[in-house]
Amino acid sequence: KKWVYLFTEGDATMRNLLGGKGANLAEMTNIGLPVPQGFTITTEACTQYYEDGREINDEIQGQINEYIAKMEEITGKKFGDLENPLLVSVRSGARASMPGMMDTILNLGLNEDVVKVIAEKSNNPRWAWDCYRRFIQMYSDVVMEVGKKYFEALIDEMKEKKGVKLDVELDADDLKELANQFKAEYKNKIGVDFPDDPKEQLMGAIKAVFRSWDNPRANVYRRDNDIPYSWGTAVNVQSMAFGNMGDDCGTGVAFTRDPATGAKGLFGEFLTNAQGEDVVAGVRTPMHIQEMAEKFPEAFADFEKVCKTLEDHYRDMQDMEFTVEHGKLYMLQTRNGKRTAQAALKIACDLVDEGMRTPEEAVAMIDPRNLDSLLHPTFDQKALKAATPIAKALGAAPGAACGKIVFTADDAVEWAARGEKVVLVRLETSPEDITGMKASQGILTVRGGMTSHAAVVARGMGACCVAGCGDIVMDEANKKFTLAGKEYHEGDVISFDGSTGCVYDGAIPTVEATIAGEFGRIMAWADEYRTMGVRTNADTPHDAQKARELGAEGIGLCRTEHMFFEGDRIDAFREMICSDTVEEREEALEKILPLQQGDFEQLYEAMEGNPVTIRFLDPPLHEFVPTEEEDIEKLAKAKGKTVAEIKAICESLHEFNPMMGHRGCRLAVTYPEIAVMQTKAVIRAAINVKNAHPDWNIVPEIMIPLIGDVKELKYCKKTVVETADAEIAAAGSDLKYHVGTMIEIPRAALTADEIAKEADFFCFGTNDLTQMTFGFSRDDAGKFLGAYYDAKIYENDPFAKLDQTGVGKLMEMAIKLGKAANPDLHIGICGEHGGDPSSVEFCNKIGLDYVSCSPYRVPIARLAAAQAAI
Ligand code: ADP
Ligand code: MG
Ligand code: MG
Secondary structure (H helix, E strand, C coil): CCCEEEHHHCCHHHHHHHHHHHHHHHHHHHCCCCCCCEEEECHHHHHHHHHCCCCCCHHHHHHHHHHHHHHHHHHCCECCCCCCECCEEEEEEECCCCCCCCCCEEEECCCHHHHHHHHHHHCCHHHHHHHHHHHHHHHHHHCCCCCHHHHHHHHHHHHHHHCCCCHHHCCHHHHHHHHHHHHHHHHHHHCCCCCCCHHHHHHHHHHHHHHHCCCHHHHHHHHHHCCCHHHCEEEEEEECCCCCCCCCCEEEEEEEECCCCCCEEEEEEEEECCCCCHHHHCCCCCEEHHHHHHHCHHHHHHHHHHHHHHHHHHCCCEEEEEEEECCEEEEEEEEECCCCHHHHHHHHHHHHHCCCCCHHHHHHHCCHHHHHHHHCCEECHHHHHHCCCCEECEEEECCEEEEEEECCHHHHHHHHHCCCCEEEEECCCCHHHHHHHHCCCEEEECCCCCCCHHHHHHHHHCCEEEECCCCCEEEHHHCEEEECCEEEECCCEEEEECCCCEEEECCCCEECCCCCHHHHHHHHHHHHHCCCEEEEECCCHHHHHHHHHCCCCCEEEEEHHHHHHCCCHHHHHHHHHCCCCHHHHHHHHHHHHHHHHHHHHHHHHHHCCCCEEEECCCCCHHHHCCCCHHHHHHHHHHHCCCHHHHHHHHHHCCCCCHHHCCCCHHHHHHCHHHHHHHHHHHHHHHHHHHHHCCCCCCCCEEEECCCCCHHHHHHHHHHHHHHHHHHHHHHCCCCCCEEEEEECCHHHHHCHHHHHCCCCEEEECHHHHHHHHHCCCCCCCHHHHHHHHHCCCCCCCCCCCCCCCCHHHHHHHHHHHHHHHCCCCEEEECCHHHHCHHHHHHHHHCCCCEEEECHHHHHHHHHHHHHHHC
16 A cells, blocks of 8 residues: 655645645645655555554654665755754644644754754754754654753753844754753653664654644544544644755745735745744744845745646645745645634625636535634624724734633633633743633733734634734733733733724723625535525524524524513413412413514514415423522412412422423423414414515424424324314404424434424424434533543544434434324424534535524525535
């Protein structure tokens, strides 16, 4: 089997095998761009490494050695050679780019002898020793996991000793001394000498890249981004280009369009006499890419040409990494750039207008999960204008952040878990901070530019970020900072704007987002391509209105019980629950009927004639009983009972396992009068709204929850039909209505052929269906899912991402059986999964008529449904 490919042997289509970086290095080589040559070890080799118990087997090692020889031939240099030594970088690269997730090792191949040779030959000892100390540092950190901090402390000591501020101010002797200190530190921590043999160094580095696929950060990133563990990462071994040989050298990163706004034009940063991560680490402040034109006119002109070539070739915004060695340009990476949702929409529309993409391709280019950030609130413009910024830094990732200050990622996670809105303020962020960044409303950093870790990661996750706020005088250790003459402590509130980079004292109010401009254009295209309907789960008229604005084509689930948490409506509901006779219950239900009818009327109004599915009472009644003494007394008075009697009733409603207890259609079986009342409310509301809007086609859909047996449905349906028909007849109306059921108990899916004979529609309640199929409760799963992820038993939360193998199989079975028994049956899904892109794709595949999701996910579902259909 072929485990290794030269860059000249691959191309962009081989991304699965070569990883994104490897495939694009090959593609750039093919189109004649200046790429330092090398080879790629495949993602399959990574998978094999894990199968072999985290070892690189002999066959793979053999091929690697073979390709080192080929590389030596191509470059005319040799590993460990004292005439013309080969130095390489070892770089990870998965199929999907995982920025900052895995570490790169530069200058590999150096040892005490080689460093002297290159120092002499180049007549540039400063450069040689800079390379060597960097190599020892990176190798120790990445391969042997000796913390970066030990080396950084040594550098700081050296800088202090020399009285300088920046790394570049250290001379050859300083760097030589540092290299020696580093080696001593290595031996001290590891117990053996730093390896001198380049081949041994290389195998160690390759192993480290494979191993890094399984580090906790990578696992978290994959879970958040739907990247399967099974993919593995490739390893790229590439000969070095040196940006640290002097002031006619440097390294940079650039985008062909602005990743924050999408505006066309080169965007990026360049740092002279630097290598690798210097430019993104935020230690020295890089120059704007346009300044490069003056200082490196030839390399810059070449680079502009390369940018155009690459954008035309990939027909998408490119994110590139490059190095200039003595004025000559080398390309080190290109990929379709990560971008904010706003930029994604603008770029997609622009590419269509520039004739580079079709609308269909534009729709397919946008990651639906990204839209989420556009649907979040933005600052109220009036309040914003009135406020005075206390600082202005780089608007690195758009959005409006407002919250309490925390100083560490761990604090962010902890505070957020308590329900606090926090903003993370740091000197700079590192990959370990990702979970903390996710838990924050926004990230504010003191150091770093537009391509710093914080900026890149924030944009990737749609979080707001302001970077490089140098005015902050930070005291991380004591959890405080000073800005604009004021001292800020943990818990103080600040606001900042990720578009303008402005930071404000205190809280600035926010407003809801809307769909307009490019967002509207893309959504309109999406609606043309999709075949599946998108409805919403809305319980209140307010939610329904919002969902309609966001493009919902109906309500797929109205949880009627949620209407009772507003105002003092709960009183009537409690009177209903705490009744011991049918008469008493009916009396309470009489009070509820007009409330429900009014709500339903508003739902029909909001949906403008689109279908509205109303689910009958579902949760266990015990959830609603009063617990406060005061409420119990109030209820007792209303019911003419004693406090003790009310308490006894509440007590009797207690269940050991309420989710599998007296709920769903079981309530309608034991208390048919509840179903009677709800039917009356639905039908009366529908008739009223139909009368007001004769052109709307109102056909109410009544949904009976938690059916497991066709006889349950038959029984409940009889109550509904008798009541509805009587209402319709009394009103002299010709209203039509549907009665259907949720499919949320495995038995319902298994006997869907029988159930379909009694149902006009099915709607998969995948929250319950998932918990009943897995046999664990969604309210408790959080306790052990973490351990399941660590053990690789699950890669995702099955309540967030539909389990296609198990739960999905039940769905497919139910659809097949149901449609065969009742060809008119319409089928949807209304679990949380209805708004998850990968689950939406699955729903499209198995032939659902619609998905239904929470209002803010409606645009995401519309786009995902379009992509599924394309
Ligand atoms: P990441 O995926 O984290 O961006 P990379 O593998 O792209 O990691 O490496 C990070 C940086 O290291 C690159 O942007 C580049 O500056 C530097 N680098 C990698 N390989 C080389 C090389 N062969 N020559 C010079 N610099 C390199
Ligand atoms: Mg890179
Ligand atoms: Mg349910």
